[in-house]
């Protein structure tokens with residue numbers, strides 16, 4: 001592409017703001033769409049990502065873009081449908097959220113495909129805390145489209161030496177990894193909050209990879225994707241990093257705080273809260289054995305206590321590791 005790329009970012013939360021900064025760093029002209037007038041009038045620093053002044057290449061606006069080379073949808077998964085519905089599909093659309101729509105059990109690209117059956121669609125995911133990407137610290141992620149060449153072309157628009165965007169043609173695996181890591185992070189946090197120990201956390205994370213593999217496979221994704229950035233990469237980050245909201249939500253639940261109270265106390269969205277029941281339902285409908293996801297869904301619904309959850313997981317029969 002010889003002209004300066006125009007990238008529209010929909011959603012000026014922490015991730016949308018970090019992506020806008022990254023797009024500007026990659027040389028694009030950026031339009032950052034904010035839903036909330038208070039965010040728009042905040043000036044050059046977005047309230048959800050304080051400490052990072054926006055450069056001149058980024059325009060903050062409340063008007064949806066009518067022309068762009070790429071549209072990044074960076075709102076939470078539960079609001080993707082309502083938000084995307086208002087966006088003119090003037091360019092390839094990339095879902096940057098990590099979750100499953102609770103009302104339908106659909107992955108973000110399935111939601112977008114219902115709205116925009118003729119648009120080029122993709123998903124971006126990986127181990128990326130917004131504040132680190134905003135600071136320009138080294139990071140990697142994956143951009144997946146149905147066709148690898150399209151994914152590569154779109155990834156190039158956002159790639160810089162410090163932000164390495166790999167291409168993939170397995171959007172299903174990438175979306176399951178991105179959604180499920182939030183649920184596993186709640187489990188890992190809960191284990192640490194309940195003082196079950198670091199061995200327990202490592203076991204939970206590793207066994208959950210088998211679980212995500214089964215679920216992804218049942219939905220048409222590839223196993224190898226879960227050994228990549230959107231799978232193990234994001235599990236490593238989110239299940240161990242205190243910067244993760246999902247992990248902190250789990251910590252509070254493990255400490256005995258009721259789930260809703262813990263979620264209300266968080267700054268920002270913890271996608272695992274709505275995605276755990278959605279994934280649990282998806283696993284049930286596809287006949288996939290997913291005990292960690294089921295346990296987190298019960299903890300969040302308040303139908304099991306931390307002590308019972310731990311007892312039930314430990315009471316499961318021990319079989320072959322990769323059966």
Ligand SMILES: NC(=O)c1ccc[n+]([C@@H]2O[C@H](COP(=O)([O-])OP(=O)(O)OC[C@H]3O[C@@H](n4cnc5c(N)ncnc54)[C@H](O)[C@@H]3O)[C@@H](O)[C@H]2O)c1
Pocket residue numbers: 011012013014015016035036048074075076077079082083096097098099128129130131267268269271
């Ligand atoms: N923050 C991160 O480090 C990070 C990194 C990678 C991916 N993500 C993903 O990006 C997505 C957005 O997360 P975030 O951290 O930017 O959010 P955030 O917690 O910073 O802010 C919440 C966002 O939700 C929007 N919102 C609230 N109610 C809404 C509604 N009714 N309709 C539409 N939008 C509404 C707000 O405008 C705001 O943009 C999530 O799926 C998250 O998993 C976040």
Ligand SMILES: O=P(O)(O)OC[C@H](O)CO
Pocket residue numbers: 098126127128129130182185234237238243244245246247269270271
């Ligand atoms: O704060 P969390 O738990 O939403 O995690 C943020 C990112 O998804 C990490 O990759």
